Amino acid sequence: MNKVVNIVNTEHEKLPILYSLRNCPYAMRARMAIFKAKQTIQLRDVVLSNKPDEMIAASPKATVPVLVLNNGTVIDESLEVMLWALKETDLIIYCRVSITM
Ligand SMILES: N[C@@H](CCC(=O)N[C@@H](CS)C(=O)NCC(=O)O)C(=O)O
Secondary structure (H helix, E strand, O other): OOOOOOOOOHHHHHOOEEEEOOOOHHHHHHHHHHHHOOOOOEEEEOEOOEOOHHHHHHOOOOOOOEEEOOOOOEEOOHHHHHHHHHOOOOOHHHHHHHHHO
C-alpha cells in the first residue's frame, strides 16, 4: 500500500508535489503509475480555471500533470511522470515495451 502521509507533521514537505486534475486522462495515468510504483507524493488537485501560481511558475505551459521533485526538477509530461514513478520497479519493463511498439 502507498504510505498515508500525516499532514500534521512536516514530513510531507519533503515529498514530491504532483499537481493533478481528477478527471484528466493524462493526470490519471501519472497517478496510476505513481500508485502502482508505491511512490509517495503530495497530491494537489487543481482547478483549471484557477491554477496555482506555484504550478505555473514551475511549468509555464500550465498543463497537468506537473511533478515537482525535492531537488527542484520539474516533470510536466504525463509519460515522463510515469517513467519517473516506475523507474525503480519491475513495471518499467512493460512501459518500455509499450513505448517501443
Ligand atoms: N502532453 C500533456 C497533456 C496534458 C494536458 O493537456 N492536460 C490538460 C488537462 S486533461 C490540461 O492541463 N489543459 C490545460 C488547460 O486546459 O488549461 C501530458 O501528457 O502531460
